Amino acid sequence: MITRKRLAAAVCGLLVTLTGGLTPAPAVADAEPAPAKEPPKVELVLDVSGSMRAKDIDGxxxxxxxxQAFxxxxxxxxxxxxLGIRTLGADYPGKDRETGCKDTRQLYPVGRLDRTEAKTAVATLAPTGWTPIGPALLGAAKDLEGGNATRRIVLITDGEDTCAPLDPCEVAREIAAKGIGLTIDTLGLVPNAKMRAQLMCIAEATGGTYTSIRHKDELSDRVGQLVDRAADPVATPAPAQGADSCANAPQLKTGLYSDRETFGQHRWYKVDLLPGQELRASVSVAADRPVNRDYGVMLRASTVHGREMVRGEAAGDGRTDVISTGLRYPKPDTDDSDSDSGDGDGKPAAETVCLRVSNSFxxxxxxxxxxxxxxxxxxDVVDGPDEAADTAFFGLGRGWWFLAALILVGFAAGVLWGWLSRWRVTVWRTN
Amino acid sequence: MRTVRTLASLLLGGAALLALPGTAHAETPSPSASAEAAPTEAGTSFRTATVVRPGQRATANASTGDYLYWQFPADAGDRATVRATVTLPEKAAPRSGAHTWQLDVYDGLRRHQACRYGSTTKSLAADARSVELTCALRTVRALAEPWANDPLPGVYHVRLTVVGAPAADLGQPVDAALEITTADAGAASAVDGSLSTPLVPSTGRAVEPDGGWSSGWWSPRWLWTAAGAALAALAGIWGYSLTRGRGRVLS
Known part of the structure; x- marks a missing residue:
């Protein structure tokens, strides 16, 4: 049966190649998420604290x-x-810490940009007060709330937060934990060690980047680059919550999902797979905080009874943003004759594949x-592969040995046929 | 007889032209690919990775410490080589120590890929300006067992980052460039079976080689086999003729 199918396929293939290569288009991206994506939102958060008076950027x-960069x-x-703009330390010049640490306001609301208006608003700024980074980030996160847009905060500052105990890095972590896909990129003007550590921590916690700025053109280039990056269309993951066992695990379909997993935790998910379909799963675990040097991740696909079918594993060491791995699991096509697991009406039953994500961070x-x-x-759940019946391409041959063997066999057959027919003629004549 | 001979010689000629592994069409920067503008930005994660076509030279300005991501398509039979160059701009502040840069390649399932050769981790001395990292990937197979880690047709992700640098140097500007070349491994690596769709996540960016993914129906092995059959037939006729006719040799 299979051989016959294969033969038919080969003939088809020959026809296709002979008629000029009718290449079937690959079926990709047929499961595009339906809801219309909102335009991306970006908020620039600018430090207007007193220290911004220092004249040390290209004079x-x-x-x-x-x-100028703005x-x-x-x-x-x-x-x-x-685009929106938020300032911190722009208004309160006094010495009172408590008031100074609340000094953050939205200079220009997030919305369709009126360039002149925004520029006028920026022109009014004068270096004034404290550096309340934490409250400014919270405010910016609030400004960007709502909808399914890509969100990005670009923080430009020249000093570390002066408003302890509210650690801005903790604030960034909290914002990231909300799972709204908000990225914070930080730019440090003429940074020192402490400030660099703080800004890098903020960026790391939200999957953003950190840049140190020493020249004017670097600032405008980088901020421009980050804003453009926000405009880059990209799929946003849907939140999922893995369970601690396969029985309680959430049912996933083709798509992109985000979740959280603590150190050493196991998270289970499940996917339904029909015979003849293939499951493709990949997982990335991000290191959004300082972690020990060696780490790993494992993705395991098993049956509901716990029998492992296939696994993907990866290990790494050193500085990293993510560690990732993946697996493919093609479920063999059942023959129609032995559809014992069908649910009566001849439809084959889907198999539940349990996926377990574990990490060794x-x-x-x-x-x-x-x-x-x-x-x-x-x-991704796609059609299963066209399984190999032979190691070589359709079992076809290649190479000089192969040609020589065919020629030899052909020659021998020709000679044999000649002898045979001569012998037959002789026999017929003598009779 | 004459026609048969002509046909056979044509077939043989075709086989010799097309079927010799890898030599006829190596190094594929096709004109259409280089005509397209090469990307000047890099992504920051698997999802946002910038698409690069083989033959293009992608560039990016970044900060030391950024994770730069690109992706490129590789089809069955391709042997891709990834070449990344990191250059520190002239006006950059002096560095306080050596930087170690690393190139990682992942397949469409985000599995880390081995390199046949090439150095993927290199140190950049404090006074040096640039460093080049390379990774020559294994031949992409049309199909492998699910338990195997063989490269399969689909998208490949490249990650370039600094893995070791003094804290004071992080955040400083850096220029990166990436070039991908693919060579055809030829009929010798044509295996049976094929994936229903290449390993391109449906939620990711649409990536396709120039001229689309191969249908999986073509291999120069068809020519070899056809030429072999024709030669066998000719040899058969010759052998037959030796046993027959007036000037017969084999009696």
Missing amino acids: QSRMSAAK NEVLDAVPDEVR SAPAGVKTAPGLPVELTI
């Missing part, structure tokens, strides 16, 4: 460099981006373990 004050960036913002002392590490899971 200019930090503030004027920032203003003008350039505002001119180049892509039309689809909804470990945290150094003093690093918080909750919330867990961000997990990104990609699930």
Whole structure:
């Protein structure tokens, strides 16, 4: 049966190749998420604290460099981006810490950009107060709330947060834990060690980047680049919550999912798979905080009874953003004759595949373990592969040995046939 | 007889032209690919990875410490080589120590890929300006067992990052460039079976080689086999003729 199918396929293939290569289009991206994507939202958070007066960026004050950069960036913002501006330390010049640490306000609301208006608003700024980064980030996260847009905060500052005990890094972690897919990119103007550590921690916690700025053009280039990046269309993962056993696990379909998994935790998911379909799953576990040097991740596909079918595993060491692995599980096509597991009407039953994600990250002392590490899971259910019946391509041959063998056999057959027919003629004549 | 001979010689000629492994069409920067503008940005994660076509030279400005991601399509029979160059701009602040850069390649299932040769981790001395990393990937097979880690047709992700640098140097500007070349491994690596769709996640970016994914129906093995059959037939006729006719040799 299978051989006959294969033969038919080969003939078809020959026809296709002979008639000029009718290549069937690959079926990709047939499961595009339906809801319309909102335009991306970006908020620029600018430090207007007193220290911005320092004249150490190409001979200019930090503030004027920032203003110039903002003008350039505002001119180049892509039309689809909804941009807002928030300041910190712009209004309160006094010495009272409590008031100074609440000093953050939205200078320009997130929305369709009116370039002149935004530029005028930026021009009014003068270096004034404290550096309340934490409250500013919370405010910015609130400004960007709602909808399914890609969100990005670009934080530009020249000093570390002066408003302890609210650690801005903890704030960033909390924002990330909400699972709204908000990225914070940080830019440090003429950074020192402590500030660099703080800004890098903020960026790491949300999957953003950190840049140190020493020249004016670097600032405008980088901010422009980050705003453009926000405009780049990309799929947003849907939140999923894995369970601690397969029985309680959430049912996943083709798509992109995000979850959290703490150190050493196991997360279970399940996927229904019909005979003749193939499951493709990949998982990435992100290290959004300092972790120990060696780490790994494992993705295991098993039956509901716990029999392992296939696994993907990866190990790594050193500095990393994610560790990822994946697996393919093609479920063999059942023959029609032995559809014993069907549910009566001849439809084959789907098999539940349990997927387990585990990681071997470990945290150094003093690093918080909750919330867990961000997990990104990609699930694809596609048609199964055209299984190989032979190692070689359709069992076809290749090479000089192969040609020589065919020629030899052909020659021998020819000679034999000749002898045979001569012998037959002789026999017929004698009779 | 004459026609048969002509046909056979044509077939043989065709086989000799097309079937010789890898030599006829190596190094594939096709004109259409280089005509397209090469990307000047890199992504920051698997999902946002920038699509690069083989033959293009993708560039990116980034900060030391960024994770730069690109992706490119590789089809069955391809042997891809990834070449990344990291250059520190002239005006960058002096570095406080050596930087170690690393290139990682992952397949469409985000599985880490081995390199046949090439150095994927290299150190950049404090006074050096640039470093080149390479990874020559294994031949992409049309199909492998699910338990195997063999490269399969689909998208391949490239990650470039600094893995070791003094903390004071992180965040400083850096320029990166990436080039991908593919060579055809030829008929010798044509295996049976094929995936229903290449390993391109449906939620990711649409990636396709120039001219689309191969249908899985073509291999120069068809030519070899056809030529072999024709030669066998000719040899058969010759052998037959030796036993027959007036000037027969084999009696």
